[in-house]
Structures are given as structure tokens and as C-alpha cells.
Amino acid sequence: MTPPPERIPPTGATKPAFRRGGKTSRNLTPRQGDVPSGLSCTETPSKGWKFPGGIEAIKGAGFETQPDPTDDDPLHFLVRPGPSHIARGLTLQSWADSRDAIDEGNPSTWHELTRLLRSIAE
Amino acid sequence: MAVSHDAYVFEPDRFSSAIAPYLRERRRDPDAYRRLREEGLRIFERNAEVRRLASEYGGWDLDAITDQIPAEAPEDLEDETFWIVLLLYDSFRAAERPLGLGERWRLPGGATPRGLDESDWRLLVRGRGFTELPVGKDVDVDVDVLRAVRPGSTASGAGWLDPSDIRPLLDRIERAIGRLDGAGESDDRAVLASAAAMLEAARDEERGLCVVMSG
Numbered sequence: 001m002t003p004p005p006e007r008i009p010p011t012g013a014t015k016p017a018f019r020r021g022g023k024t025s026r027n028l029t030p031r032q033g034d035v036p037s038g039l040s041c042t043e044t045p046s047k048g049w050k051f052p053g054g055i056e057a058i059k060g061a062g063f064e065t066q067p068d069p070t071d072d073d074p075l076h077f078l079v080r081p082g083p084s085h086i087a088r089g090l091t092l093q094s095w096a097d098s099r100d101a102i103d104e105g106n107p108s109t110w111h112e113l114t115r116l117l118r119s120i121a122e
Numbered sequence: 123m124a125v126s127h128d129a130y131v132f133e134p135d136r137f138s139s140a141i142a143p144y145l146r147e148r149r150r151d152p153d154a155y156r157r158l159r160e161e162g163l164r165i166f167e168r169n170a171e172v173r174r175l176a177s178e179y180g181g182w183d184l185d186a187i188t189d190q191i192p193a194e195a196p197e198d199l200e201d202e203t204f205w206i207v208l209l210l211y212d213s214f215r216a217a218e219r220p221l222g223l224g225e226r227w228r229l230p231g232g233a234t235p236r237g238l239d240e241s242d243w244r245l246l247v248r249g250r251g252f253t254e255l256p257v258g259k260d261v262d263v264d265v266d267v268l269r270a271v272r273p274g275s276t277a278s279g280a281g282w283l284d285p286s287d288i289r290p291l292l293d294r295i296e297r298a299i300g301r302l303d304g305a306g307e308s309d310d311r312a313v314l315a316s317a318a319a320m321l322e323a324a325r326d327e328e329r330g331l332c333v334v335m336s337g
Contacts, residue, residue, distance in 0.1 A: 020180065020276040023190060027181025027275075030124070037124035037225065040276040040337025047190070047200060047274075048180070070125055070228075076277045076337065078124055104183060 017054045017077075019121070020046035025110045028117045030096040038066065038078030038092065049121045057120045063113075081113055125277045125337040127247060128222035129320040130214040132332035134282055137213035138257040141206055145263040148202070155196050162205035163187075165212045175211040179336045180275035199270040207273055210280070215327060221320040222333065223247065226313040235310040235317075237298030242291060246317050249281020249333040277337035285330045292321040 019041050021027045028049060030039045043054065051057055055065050055077065064082045069075070081090050090113055098111035107115065147154035165172055166184065176182040187204075196202045227247045229235065234243040252258065252268040272278045283291070299314050324331045 018276075020278070021274050022180050022182040022186030024181040024183055024186050026177060026183070027186075029181075031126075031178065033126045033224065034124040034337075040124045042276055046276065048276075068124070070277055072279055073277045076125070104185065 014052070014056065015043050015054045016045075017041050017043050017051040017058065018046040019049040019051075021048045023049055024102075024104055025107075025114050025118065026099060026102050026104070028121065029099045029102060029111060029114045030092060031099060032096050035092050035096050037068075038080040040068075041065075041077055041079055042073050043075035043077070044073055049117075051117075051121050053120060058117075061116050061120055063117075079117075085113065124225070125228075125335055126222070126225055127227040128220065128224075128334045128336075129323075130221065130332045130334070131217060131324050131327050131329045132282055133213050133215070134255055134284060134330045137210055138255040140209045140213065142257045142260065142263070144206070145257055145267065146260065148267065149264055152195075155202065156194060158202070158205045159191070159193060162208040165208050169212055171214065171216060172208055172211045175214075176208065176274075179273035179278060179334065182274065199267055200274070202267050203270045203272065204274050206267070206271055207280075210271065210332065214332060215329060217323060221316075221323055221331075223313055223316050223320075226309070226316060227335070229309055229313065235298065235313050236307060237301045237310070238295065238314070242294055245283065245287065245291065247333070247335075248279065249283050249331070250287075251281060254284075255282070273334060273336050275336045277335070279335040281333050283324070283331040283333070285324070285328060288321050288324045288330065292318060292325060295321065 019027060058065055058079055062082045062084045063079050066078045068078045080092050081095065095111050095113045098114070101109055103109040144154055144158045166176065166187070191204050192201055234240050252271045253265045255268070257263055258265050258268055272280045295314055295318050299311065299318065302311055320331060
């Protein structure tokens, strides 16, 4: 029997991005040590939060991204608030400052940027 | 460079003993994983520092753990190492202040601090692999799972330094600091000072160190 033809994804198919770890709001919020660099994400498939729209979706939500390859993860990149967020006072520092006060069951305690990332993650 | 390098005073023998039963049983006893999970959950509930570290490295809380990590059988090595890492955190000694190289572990151009051998630098940054723990020499132990031990977080890694590594490495770092003449070497001086501080903390307690990297 002839095997079915291999499915080849179309060129330019979206590459998802990931934030490994717990699927919590806290894990979508930077730590103090992430200031001024940004929140670590990766295009290496990982368990935890998945951004099906990848880097483009993150940028589309107003964030800026920066490739930051490491020896262990060449697809590692950083996420920071973009100019439109910063103009509204949503800085990386204010975002990180919100981490300790997060109550996972109470979305009003989540920083606006955390809520925004959650809205494009699954 | 949001991948930070932290260090914790660590008791390698205690950790090695804690994981030994699971490593010996995991291939032959279908209940071994369930017992490991029970132990991990017990530690998580008992030890506030373990909860803090699980939150720091991956934003884990109890709900996320019970939702995401299988209860009955692991799907992959990552599920097994999740619980082993909780046992690892439980073997850390409380520190008076944060230790580690922070974000300075990545010097510009991937350089090694002046005056320090590359092998010493690698030991400081990465530590030894967990297969070098005493339990890794047990012929009944499958070391695959030890190779996979790292926090459940982005861009993570972990390793350890034996108590016997500490004093010789500290001596070499202090000599390297003494050789710096100052001009244009502030990055090297700062990172060597951080390295000396973490090694001094281990030396003072006559313990080893565990190094943790995480984004």
C-alpha cells in the first residue's frame, strides 16, 4: 500500500512560542531579576504556556521582543512592554512589581500586561 | 539577558540519599512514581522555601502542579524531574542573602573573567552534572533521569559543587581578584566578587553549592 503523502507545512507557517512552567499568571509576570531584560520565552517546544500565534502575536499585542540565544536554548527570546504600553505607564518595572501580589483566583490582581499575555496564550 | 544565575548552599549527600530510593525503583516498580509524587507534594506543603523556589522558577503553585504534572504515571522524564527538583530545593540551606552570579554569568562576548581558567569558570556557572552525585555511581541506578534534572521553567539549568570543590576554587578566585589591576576590569571584578561570596557561604558551612539558572 502506498503511504499517504507527508504533510508539509506551508512556507511561513506560524511558529508557536512558549513560556515553560506553571500555567499561572505569576509565570506570565516578570521577576525583579528580569528588569531591565524582559520576560524569558522560547520557540523551543515546552510544557506550560503556549502562544499559538508566536512572536508575531506577542508583537501584535504591543510587546517588543529580542532574540537572546543561550547555549542551552538557541530559540530563547525576551519580551518587554512596547512603546505604546510604556506611554501608558505599563513599564517592565511596574509589571515585575505586581508579581508578589498576584492572587491566581482574582484577575483584578493581575497586571494589565499579564492579562494581555494570557489573552493570547493557551 | 533575563536568564539569571543563583546559588544555594547545598547538601549533596542529603539530596543523593533522598532520591536514591526512587532512582533504584523507577524501572521495576510501577508505584515508584506515585510515591515520588507523594513525597514531592508533602515537601511542597511542609517547606515554605520549596514553595517560594517553585514559584520563582516557573510560577508553580499547588493547583498548577496538580493540574499539569501527572498523578499516576509520568509522560516523560520532565514529569519525573519535576518532583526530583522539589527534593533538590528541600536540600538547600537557608541563606542570609541571595547568592550567585545574577546576570553577570554572561560576560560580553562570552568571555571568561580575566585570571580565571575556563574550566573553573564553567564549574562556577554550570556546576557538576547530577550524574556525578554519589547515587549516580550506584550500578542499579539509571542515570538518564539525573541528566534531565533542571527547574520547570524557561531556559533553566542546574548543577552542583562538591564541598571539596569549594576551598580550592575560592583560593583561585581570590588570586584572580588580586591580579586585577583595576582599569577596565570592573565587570571581571564584580563577577569574581559574586563568585567569591557564594563560595565563602558554602565554605563557612562546610557544604557544597547548587547553581540554578532560569529565565
